[in-house]
Amino acid sequence: TKAASDVTIEIRDDILKKLNSDNLLPMVRDNDGELYRILEQKHSPQWTYYYKANVKKNNGSRDFVSVIVKEKITEFYNHFGYLFDSVGGNKIIINAVNMGDCHNLFKGIILYYLHQFSQDKSPDSMLTIIVNVYNDDNVHSVFECFAHKHLLRKFIDKLDIKIGKNSTIGNELVNCLVSNVRFYSKDLSDAEYDYCHLAFIEMDQKTTEGFSNHNDIRSGTMLEGLVSGVSSTYYGQSHSYRTGYGSKYNIDDTTDLISLSNMYNSAMYVFGESNPYISNNVLCTFIDDKETKTIDKTYNSSNWVVFIDPKVDLNFFKNADKDIMIIHYSDQHTTSSGYDAITVTRKTEQYVNILREYLVENSLPVSDFGSIRAMIDMFNAVNGDWLLKLISSSDNFRKEKISIQSAIKLALAFFYSNDIIWIPIALEEILRVSGAIGLSQNGGLFSAKNLGYNSGATSDDLLLFGVEVRDGKVYVHIYPLEVKIGYKNADEITKAIEQIKRTKDIFDTKLNNTDGKNSLHYKFYRNFIAQLAIISAEKLNLYNIWNKQNWCKITSTDIRGKLLNDDFIISDSLHDEIGDGVIISFKDGAFMREVSKNDVTIIKFLRDDGINYLTKSVDDIITTLQNMQDIEGHLFAANHISPEIENKTQSDDGSNTYAK
Numbered sequence: 001t002k003a004a005s006d007v008t009i010e011i012r013d014d015i016l017k018k019l020n021s022d023n024l025l026p027m028v029r030d031n032d033g034e035l036y037r038i039l040e041q042k043h044s045p046q047w048t049y050y051y052k053a054n055v056k057k058n059n060g061s062r063d064f065v066s067v068i069v070k071e072k073i074t075e076f077y078n079h080f081g082y083l084f085d086s087v088g089g090n091k092i093i094i095n096a097v098n099m100g101d102c103h104n105l106f107k108g109i110i111l112y113y114l115h116q117f118s119q120d121k122s123p124d125s126m127l128t129i130i131v132n133v134y135n136d137d138n139v140h141s142v143f144e145c146f147a148h149k150h151l152l153r154k155f156i157d158k159l160d161i162k163i164g165k166n167s168t169i170g171n172e173l174v175n176c177l178v179s180n181v182r183f184y185s186k187d188l189s190d191a192e193y194d195y196c197h198l199a200f201i202e203m204d205q206k207t208t209e210g211f212s213n214h215n216d217i218r219s220g221t222m223l224e225g226l227v228s229g230v231s232s233t234y235y236g237q238s239h240s241y242r243t244g245y246g247s248k249y250n251i252d253d254t255t256d257l258i259s260l261s262n263m264y265n266s267a268m269y270v271f272g273e274s275n276p277y278i279s280n281n282v283l284c285t286f287i288d289d290k291e292t293k294t295i296d297k298t299y300n301s302s303n304w305v306v307f308i309d310p311k312v313d314l315n316f317f318k319n320a321d322k323d324i325m326i327i328h329y330s331d332q333h334t335t336s337s338g339y340d341a342i343t344v345t346r347k348t349e350q351y352v353n354i355l356r357e358y359l360v361e362n363s364l365p366v367s368d369f370g371s372i373r374a375m376i377d378m379f380n381a382v383n384g385d386w387l388l389k390l391i392s393s394s395d396n397f398r399k400e401k402i403s404i405q406s407a408i409k410l411a412l413a414f415f416y417s418n419d420i421i422w423i424p425i426a427l428e429e430i431l432r433v434s435g436a437i438g439l440s441q442n443g444g445l446f447s448a449k450n451l452g453y454n455s456g457a458t459s460d461d462l463l464l465f466g467v468e469v470r471d472g473k474v475y476v477h478i479y480p481l482e483v484k485i486g487y488k489n490a491d492e493i494t495k496a497i498e499q500i501k502r503t504k505d506i507f508d509t510k511l512n513n514t515d516g517k518n519s520l521h522y523k524f525y526r527n528f529i530a531q532l533a534i535i536s537a538e539k540l541n542l543y544n545i546w547n548k549q550n551w552c553k554i555t556s557t558d559i560r561g562k563l564l565n566d567d568f569i570i571s572d573s574l575h576d577e578i579g580d581g582v583i584i585s586f587k588d589g590a591f592m593r594e595v596s597k598n599d600v601t602i603i604k605f606l607r608d609d610g611i612n613y614l615t616k617s618v619d620d621i622i623t624t625l626q627n628m629q630d631i632e633g634h635l636f637a638a639n640h641i642s643p644e645i646e647n648k649t650q651s652d653d654g655s656n657t658y659a660k
Contacts, residue, residue, distance in 0.1 A: 015524050022048055023220055023228035024261040025268065026245055027283045033272035035283065053285070065308055068341045069108025069200065070115065072306055076198055077127065079392045080303075083197070084127065091128040095193055097201040097298050099308070102133060102141040105200060107159055113176055114161070123176040131183040132194050143183035152177060192297060199302035201295070203287050203310060212284040214265060217246025222527055222564040225257040232311045235286075243311040244284030251561035287311055299324070299346050307342045314542050317344050325351065325376060328384040343384075351376060354390050358402055362611045371615045377543035378405045382462075382536070383426035403485040404461060406613035407584040411464060411481060412546060413621040414603060415636040420477065421554060423465040425536045427480065427503070430463060430529065457495065459503040464582065465533045466574075467554055467563075474559055474568040478507050478529075480581040485610050486588050493583060493602065500581035500600050511570050523566055530563040546618040577636065586610030595634040 022038045028050055029035055036050035040063050073092065077084060084090050096102050109129055116126050133141045145151040153174055186194070193199075220229035232243045245265040247253055253262060265282040269275070298305050304327070310316070317326050328343040355375050359366045366372065379387035386401040393401075408424045415422050459480040466477035480503040482496040510525045534555055541551035553559060562568055578601050585604045593609075596602045613621060626632050 011520060015521065017042075017045075018227050018524070020045060020048075021228070023230050024225060024245070024257070025264050026230045027053075027285070028268050029272040029283070031272050035285075037285075063104065064340050065104035065200075066107035066111055068306065068308065069105050070111040072198055072200075072304070072343070073109070073112045073127075073129070074115070075388065076304060079388055080197075081392065089128070091130060092198065093130045093132070093194070093196040095132045095134060095196040095199040095201075095298065095302060096141075097134045097193070097199055097294065098188060098204065099133070099200055099202055100135070100139060100141075102131075102143060105131075106142050106155075107161070109181065110156065110159065110161065110173070110177070113173060113180070117172065117176075123172065123180060126176065126180055128180050128182070131181065132186050132196065133183060134186045134188045134190070134193060136188055141183070141185070143181075146178065146181070146183065149174065149178065188294065190297075193301040195301050197303050199298050199305045200308055201298050201305060202308045203295075203312070212242050212244055212282055213280045214245055214247045214262060214282045215280055216248060217242065217244055217282075217284065218248045219246050219250045219561065219564075221247070221250065221258065221261070222531075223523055224252065224255050224565055225261065226523075227527065230311075232313060234313070234315065240286040241312045241316065242284045242286045245282050249556070249558060249561040251558055251565055251567060285311070299344075303345060303347050305344050307344070309340060310342050314339075314342065314539065317342065318542060326380050326384070327351070328388055350391055351387060354398070355402070358398065359614070364611065364615055375402070375405060375614065378408070378545060381539040381543040381545050382408065382424060383428060385428070386426075400483075400485055402614065403586060403610045404483050406586070406610045407481070407483040407485075408462065409546075409613050409616065409618050409621050410584055410603070410605065410609070411462070411582065412549070412618045413625055415464065415466075416618075416622055417637050419470075420466040420468045421537075421549060421551070423467070423533050423536050423540065423554065424481070425463045425465055425532050427459050427461055427463050430532060457499045457502060458506065459496075459499045459581070465529070465536070467533070467559065468571075469559065474562045475571040475573075476530075476563075476568050477571055477574050478504075478511070479574075479578055480504055480507075482581070482583050484583065484585045484587070486586065486607055488588050493585065496583045497600050500583065504580040508572075526566055526568075526570075527564065530566075530568070534560055534563060548619060593628065593631055595631060597634075 022040070025048070026038055027035060035053040037053045039049040039051040041049050042063070073094075077092065084092065094105075096105055099105055109131075112129075113126065131143060133143060135141065142155060145155045153170075156170070156174065217233045218231040220231040222228065230243055231246050232241045233246065233248075234241050245261070247258070247262060250258065253259065262280070266277065266279055269281050269283050270277050314326060317324050324344050324346060325348045326342065326344050352369075352372055355372045356366050359371065364371075376387065382404075386404075390398050390401070411424065412422060459482050461483045462481040464477075464479045464481050466479075468475045468477065480500050482499055484492050484496060507529075510522070511529065537551045537554040540546070540549075541555060554563075577597075579597060579599050581600050583600055583602045585602065586607045586609055587604060588607050590604060590606050593606060594604050596604075616624075625635060
């Protein structure tokens with residue numbers, strides 16, 4: 001790519017892969033009116049491929065499915081290792097439900113075994129994987145290549161997998177697959193499914209008889225169409241989720257690309273049909289939320305159920321069955337318009353018991369299930385991975401991550417303002433400082449390593465993302481938040497200050513374009529953070545985390561469109577009030593609460609506060625803070641005066657400058 005100054009700019013591969021037009025026209029018809037959907041492919045990025053929507057062999061064809069499969073096998077083994085001892089037979093059972101030809105599911109299993117080889121494990125010590133494939137009779141799976149070794153080798157050769165120069169690994173892999181993997185073909189219509197540890201399922205979608213107005217479907221386009229996804233919207237009257245091209249909350253439909261996409265999608269609704277062309281009417285598919293037979297059979301037979309590329313939102317699972325617990329979801333492989341995988345379970349006792357034990361140990365009330373459910377919901381709203389890890393982690397990890405819930409409530413209460421909506425985001429989901437949620441430290445778009453910060457400490461707790469609207473402009477305030485619980489060494493605060501400053505520097509450097517260079521990277525970084533903020537606000541709203549806060553102002557108004565299309569200003573107007581970030585401390589042995597503000601705002605509370613706030617609401621904590629004489633005067637609402645409007649101008653080199 002050549003810049004205006006004739007300087008070559010290197011664009012990272014993970015960013016280039018997101019630059020495609022697929023979802024600007026997600027569905028087409030042929031001359032006979034038959035529906036086709038996008039087929040993801042890498043070999044010809046300048047072309048868009050479609051497949052017949054009624055061909056189930058392409059279910060599960062999204063490229064990220066293989067990564068999800070490898071992640072989930074690894075996570076389940078790590079969390080429930082005791083199931084795979086000598087008594088358990090070292091076997092993991094997987095049900096593949098409506099997953100088409102299972103091409104990427106099988107690839108995920110291969111990736112899992114390759115990782116085991118990289119850890120110098122022998123095939124004898126590796127898990128045996130049993131796969132039950134539930135499909136319609138006319139769908140054949142790639143597992144049938146096990147019948148002949150040369151077909152298996154041919155299948156592996158076609159995969160885009162780096163096995164290495166050592167041919168011995170390739171031979172060992174084939175032998176390992178033959179000896180360690182078993183598969184069985186089953187009928188999707190069976191009355192009951194066999195028990196499994198993990199189930200991967202893709203929902204069926206049907207073509208609607210009518211149409212949808214693209215103004216009624218939430219937009220999946222971002223950066224004015226440079227990045228796009230397909231959105232799903234719930235229609236209460238028909239009790240269905242409709243998926244298709246949408247433009248709701250788009251801030252500008254007049255750009256050439258968006259206008260062309262609007263017309264193309266409307267044209268495809270009538271192509272091959274006798275219907276007249278009507279502007280704004282577009283093709284869509286739907287999932288009826290009453291069609292639960294296959295899903296129920298999967299729930300009943302499985303420990304974890306992983307929904308692949310679900311064309312529904314989290315509400316589908318939260319409202320469908322009070323016994324269903326959403327334990328994890330991944331939204332890092334796709335755009336903000338959807339989730340790439342949602343993991344749920346009916347086997348909730350283990351998570352409930354851990355949280356109940358913690359409450360009992362700390363003399364907190366557990367007379368009803370409500371307080372435990374609220375804690376589970378808070379984990380899901382901020383970082384579901386922390387909840388998963390509670391089972392297999394140390395007591396110190398449990399204490400730390402459970403106490404973060406108190407810190408979130410205290411932060412929301414302390415910084416409450418009528419002008420700013422503060423959204424807490426898990427920093428692990430941004431900087432990948434610990435390789436969380438399935439992406440390695442090398443793999444995240446905004447990972448510390450990919451940004452060139454691969455040495456030195458960064459914050460790994462929370463980010464406060466504040467959204468403020470003044471005179472029709474959207475201003476964003478970004479501050480890292482580090483939580484310290486139960487520590488005794490004062491050096492912990494010094495370390496936390498260093499982490500805050502370094503993390504703040506990363507955001508200031510990468511999200512504010514000061515020299516006009518690498519502007520595409522800059523736009524993607526800002527868009528990535530904006531996506532996470534919107535997703536986090538949606539989850540906070542879904543799980544009723546502080547109902548007084550109007551999360552829908554972020555998720556369901558034009559503010560959403562402005563955030564996703566880079567029409568916002570990152571402001572430093574609160575620096576004098578907050579500094580570079582926030583430290584919340586619940587210290588052992590502390591006997592008084594205090595707040596200090598210098599380079600960083602340090603909120604020191606008692607260790608008991610870190611425990612007691614677990615069962616209190618944000619409103620209760622606000623009232624408590626307002627009644628603390630030593631703290632009330634430090635509250636953000638008491639000190640914050642909306643600053644002068646910052647005027648954003650553009651220099652000759654294309655960079656943004658600000659004036660107060």
